[in-house]
Amino acid sequence: MSSLTVSRFPALLKEHPDAVAAIVCGILVFLGWITLQSGWLGLALLILPAAYVIGGYESAREGLTTLFEEKELDVDLLMIVAALGAAALGLWRREYDFIVDGAILILIFAISGALEGYAMQRTERSIRGLMSLTSDTARVWRNGQEKEVAVADLQIGDKVIVRPGELVPTDGLVIEGFSSLNQAPITGESMPVEKTIGDEVFAGTINGNGALKLKIHQPPESSLIQRVIRLVEQAQMEAPPSQQFIERFERSYAKVIVIVGILLMIVPPFLWGWSWETTIYRALIFLVVASPCALMAAIMPTLLSGIANGARQGILFKNGAQLEQIGRVRAIAFDKTGTLTTGNPEVVQIMAASQSEQQLLQVAASLESLSEHPIGAAIVKFAQQQQIEWRSATNVQAHAGQGITGEINGQLAIVGKAAFVCSQVNSWANTLTASAQHFEETGKTVVWAAYAGKPLGMIAISDTVRPEAASTIRQLKQLGIGEIVMLTGDNERTARSIARELGIEQVYSELLPEHKVDVVRSLQRQYHTVAMVGDGINDAPALAQASVGIAMGTAGSDVALETADIVLMADRLERLVNAIRLGRRSQQVVKQNIVFALGFIVLLLIANFVSQITLPLGVVGHEGSTVLVTLSGLRLLKR
Known part of the structure; x- marks a missing residue:
């Protein structure tokens, strides 16, 4: 090992502790097996326990914490019990290969944990990339001179200078200058957008060739990028209903596995004449292969990958539940002004x-x-x-x-x-x-x-109709959306004229905010899962009532943005189609993962009692299915 690698080891241990533990555990398991095969039993019995401790410490800690604090069993503890059981069986029968089998179980479980951690880090890196779009300081013009201050210290009314090629530090209104800004990191727009006096620019966008002077019109913590970061962090913390169900299922399932495992350790010798050694070994393998690790990994990696994918496209999902819901939508209600139209009459x-x-x-x-x-x-x-x-x-x-x-x-x-x-x-x-x-x-x-x-x-x-509105409506119909309606407080003639231009048959005009809620409720009775797309304060009640509320991110009012479940960052209506496709794709991947996980558990259980698989092979099958399911969820990171 080079001196450079040695010097970086503490940093590697801090950044990737699971991976380092798995590597050290693997080395110790290999050395333990070599010494055992060479007849150095005493040395092997020193090395292999060290592999158990290093590779299984984190799983044991998490399992015991769950047991003592939450009074629940989890798969981490089941793995440790199975490994220790194999070691105890090996010492009892003086068949020390069983100790190696237990060490291999610990090793593969550690490798699986490291791979799952890496997979989740990919998703988190994609989401946390938003953090790199924020600047720590800004150049402010105060008292006739330019000063560099912390963004957190900016005040409403401050005049901020943004030079060519720089990152815009906070949202503001252009009061001097002209430039083209790259808004792709925030809104997903592929082409630079020209900004001049009176236009709003967003924190995290990249200035082009012109110098700009901005006036701060809202606190830095209220900027678009900060709202996005807070909402994405909230989305990471909240588990969708399907994941909550799986977590509740896991705890009940783990108890059943333990009870069945105990019965398998006791009953077979009396019913089928198995030896106690064979009975205990089969029961330990049962504890391993029946654990629902793959099932637990079937949902959240997929949904977090979908959230990250959406964020890159300018579609902000506030939580995984809404990514699930948007895929089930069968009816959509659109506000007219500012949503189907530009909102700039x-x-x-x-x-x-x-x-x-x-x-x-x-x-x-x-x-x-x-x-x-x-x-x-x-x-x-x-x-x-x-x-x-x-x-x-x-x-x-x-x-x-x-x-x-x-x-x-x-x-x-x-x-x-x-x-x-x-x-x-x-x-x-x-x-x-x-x-x-x-x-x-x-x-x-x-x-x-x-x-x-x-x-x-x-x-x-x-008010001009959005250029992409008609094609969006057409694509939604092609996706099989059963009902598309337009809601507006405008008069019927105006509403129907615009609806005809867009290809919308059902129009509700001259509506008050409470009337829009009534229409959404009516659609929910018929189609169950209904989306509402709007941008104004008067759309907020309907956005809250809808199964999925979708707000236009740039033109949308603060109330609409806070109420909605999904935000279209660049006011690009066609991204609604992408959001629905992403939601449906996530549903498909989750279903595929669940079927695969359950199917693999059943196959391993059958193999345990029919084909007499070994403990290491059972571990490989169990942990391999978990890794495959996790990697399957990461498919949603691709557009």
């Missing part, structure tokens, strides 16, 4: 009643400047482009699915749907009704405004 027409268009825009912008709705943002943007000035409204209140009200100069101002505004005014602008109907029939949204009890007019707003 623009004002295309203004029609005033008796007052001027300027007053109409002043009142509408005064209220909508305090709203988070994308339609309100479009009105405010248009008013700014027209250089309209407005007074700040007071007592502003949003009415979900209806509109917004407030007071301007002590008078009531209303902006929203026709029915909502009409109910608050003394007279109605009937002359504009025909024009409003025409706009709605062509897929535009019409917003009405009133002030001091009089109608001011209407604003026609158009």
Whole structure:
């Protein structure tokens, strides 16, 4: 062994203790077998116990901890008991090869643990790669000079400088500069995205050739990448229902194995005339081959691999249960604005009643400047482009699915749907009704405004359909999704116009948030597993009600992101298709693993009593099936 290897041994032991223990155990087992074959019994009886201790220490510790703290049996303890039983049998019969058999059991169990640990580390490395996307420091412009500060010390309002080629340290709004950013590490977008003044950039993205100055608009811990890391860490900690069931099954199963093993040590000599040595040896092999190690490894490696795969594609699963659920989805409800459409509507027409268009825009912008709705943002943007000035409204209140009200100069101002505004005014602008109907029939949204009890007019707003929306709907149908519906608070004409363009037959329009929940419940009664895709605050109740709630990651509100089970990071709707395929693939792999694990246990049990397999061969079959099942789960790491 070279001096370099010796010097690195402490680091290797710290990084890969299971692998080091397995290697040392293997060397000792080999030396013990050599000395035994050479007739050096005393030396062999010193070396082989050392192999038992080094290779079996971790399993014994975990098994005893589970026994004394949780009052439960697990497979680690069963393996140790089987190995010690083989050693005791060898000493009793003076057939010392049995001691070697027990040592080989310990060795193969240690190798299996090391391989499983390596397999899980691959998954964890893929997920924890997100951590490398975070920067520890940022360059801030304070008091007329540039300073380098810790990202954790950044405050809202700070101005951060990002030079060409650097990692963006935290989310922010561009206030100076122009550049193309590589957002692939965060959103999965393959092409760089151009960013200029007013655009939001995300922590963990890589700046291109231009220098940028950003303004921090939210705390660093609220950045997109930090939310992703927290959610992925939570997903790793939470076991899905199927895994919880397997864990409960394992504990009951282990008790049954112990009881049956004890019976096998006692009954055969009386019923079939077996010798006690043969009976005990067969019972020990039974303890090994009947242990559910492969069954325990059938689910979590697969689901964690699927979560890691999804994260690389810009699909964030909050836990393994949702990866399972998305594969079972048979009906999907889509919100319209911001989900099937871009959520960036623009004002295309203004029609005033008796007052001027300027007053109409002043009142509408005064209220909508305090709203988070994308339609309100479009009105405010248009008013700014027209250089309209407005007074700040007071007592502003949003009415979900209806509109917004407030007071301007002590008078009531209303902006929203026709029915909502009409109910608050003394007279109605009937002359504009025909024009409003025409706009709605062509897929535009019409917003009405009133002030001091009089109608001011209407604003026609158009939202563009996402380029990938129609193909996504078509692919979902090809996947066998039984029902696809669109939910919107918009009017029926606008909703149906967009639905026709996308190929969606079922439309529910003019819905309040609670109505969207009712539709999802109705779908669940018919299809059981239903997904809801949305982005706004008013989608949150339906996202929570759905079997699987899916939020648009970039455009989605904080409430929608927290409520949803799955987040599409780049607002790329077509990744919903990838998520469903990944969910179905994970289901297939889990089922294959379970069938393989159970089948191998049955074959080994039959071989134990029919073919009289040896203890090492039983261990090889048992641990080999566990490793194969674990590696099978890692197939989901590939796209």
